[in-house]
Amino acid sequence: MHGLALLAACSEPTTLxxxxxxxxxxxRxxxxxxxxxLMLLIDNGLLLGAETPLQKTDQGTWAHFPTHIGLLDDELRTKQFLAAIRAxxxxxxxxxxxxxxTGVMAVGAALAGAKHVFAMEASAMAGTVRELARANGVADRVTVLQGWSTRLELPTRATLLVTETIGNDPLGEHIVDIxxxxxxxxLTKDARIIPHELSxxxxxxxxxxELADYHRFGAGNTGRWSRDYGIDFGVLAHVTNQALPTSLEQREAASLLELSEPVLVGGVDFGSTLPLITPFALVAKSAGRFDxxxxxxxxxLAPGITLSTRPSIASPTNSWLTRLWLESTPRWVAxxxxxxxxxxxAQSSIVIEPTT
Ligand SMILES: C[S@@+](CC[C@H](N)C(=O)[O-])C[C@H]1O[C@@H](n2cnc3c(N)ncnc32)[C@H](O)[C@@H]1O
Incomplete structure (x- = not known):
């Protein structure tokens, strides 16, 4: 409660x-x-010193180059988005x-002949969008606006929206709200959207x-720790936290054995609202251990242009992590x-869970 009082008292600059x-x-x-x-609020960037440059409020890793290098290195992702833009x-x-x-989609749209492109970027990467537009001779048709899209205005409504704000949890970067x-x-009423559907x-x-041992307390790792440290860790093998998925890199995800065919469990058509809960059934296609x-x-993305992150067919450079919902106790299925x-x-997350 006093945290809120501190924030409220800082609606105007004040001394410590x-x-x-x-x-x-x-x-009292x-x-x-x-x-x-107060120190906690300052450490977490919620309160700023009057002299602190605004860049300090850049969210997380978005201003870091390696994040964007990973995105541009995901060749299939980038090529498919650019193909959809050109189409x-x-x-x-x-x-x-x-x-x-970095401005890749904005500059791609300008090079594809758009009358004008507005590029919105919350982080300090906004500067690179300007550089990229200039270097590619389209600076006169690309206007860069630094800030959150939800707080920015446009002088005119756009007829085509491009947004790659898709997270590892695909809704985690708030694409639905955005x-x-x-x-x-x-946007204009009949504006097109890339992507227009997410399934x-x-x-x-x-x-x-070996892989499961990195992600769950099981018989293997708890047995090893019990032997190594002389402390009985066996009890942890029964501790579950199923509500939280774990994430795998593409190479790891592709190495898993598919025990059933994939089924569509829901999705977002950006023209409609989200279903809240969808029951679904997965049928084992062979006997095996269900982990x-x-x-x-x-x-x-556009008619005939899609992008899949299904591990068995995704590009080796897939920049998205795959969600893995581990069972606490593996079991054999026929x-x-x-x-x-x-x-x-939910608005910003998808949870896979046992039926209620
Ligand atoms: C996954 S990256 C995509 C970058 C680029 N479009 C690409 O495809 O390589 C998402 C970017 O969106 C920015 N971002 C996320 N939500 C935003 C919002 N509502 N308004 C402006 N920028 C946002 C982040 O700072 C980040 O740089």
Whole structure:
């Protein structure tokens, strides 16, 4: 509660002393307790010193080059988005690129002949978009706006939206909210959207012990620790945390045995609202050990142009991590056995869980 009081008291610049004294007097809390909370708010970037440059508020790793190098190195992702842009852009289009990063999509749209491109980027990467546009001779048709799209305005509504704000949890970067806000304020009524549809699939998988041991407390690792440290770790093998998926790199995800065919568990058509809970059934195609459910997504970018992150067919340079929902206790299933699960869609996450 005094954390909120501290934030409220900072709606105008104030000195540390006045802030702590004021909140301490009002909340009747200890000075030290208030000061500790204040330091926590400052350390986490929620409160800034008056002299702190605004760049410091850049979110997480988005301003870091390696993140964007990984994205551009994902050749299939980048080529498919650029192909969709080329297929969609006409000379009459005003394009909006939300989450521009290096500017690859914005510059791609300008080179494809768009009348004008607005590139919105929250982080300091906005500077690279300007550089890229200049170097490619399209600076006069690319306007860069630094900030969150939900807080920015456009002088005119865009006719085509491009946004690669798809996370490892595909909804984790708030693409649903971003598109909904853009449709309300920034796009024409009949604007096209790249991607226009996102589908989530799931299948049963067997996970090699060695890999599973990195991600779950099981008989293997707890037995080893019990022997190594003389402490009985066996109890941890029964501890579950199924609500949290683990994430695998492409190479690891592709090495898993698919124990069932994937089924569509739901998705987002950016023209409609999300279903909240979808039950689904996975049928084992052969006998085997059911260790986990794998979920992945596909996006429809333009007619005939899609991108799939299904581990067995995704590009080796796939920059998205694959979601793995590990069972706490692996079990053997017979061919034809049916496992019933449900997918729960929230605004910014998808959870795969047992049916309720
Ligand atoms: C996955 S990266 C994609 C970068 C680039 N479009 C590409 O495809 O290589 C997402 C970028 O979107 C930015 N971003 C996320 N949400 C945003 C929003 N609502 N408004 C502006 N930028 C956003 C992040 O800072 C990040 O640079």
């Amino acid at each position: 002393r006045a802030l702590v004294d004021g909140v301490a007097a009002r909340s 809390r200890d000075f030290a307790e208030i000061a500790a909370t 969609q852009v006409t000379a009459d289009d005003v394009v909006l690129d939300i989450g521009s990063g 598109v909904a806000d853009a449709k309300k304020r920034l 989530v699939y799931a299948y049963l998988a067997s996970v090699p012990d 986990a459910v794998v979920s992945y997504f596909e996006v429809a 061919a034809g056995e049916v496992i019933r699960l449900q997918a729960r869609f």
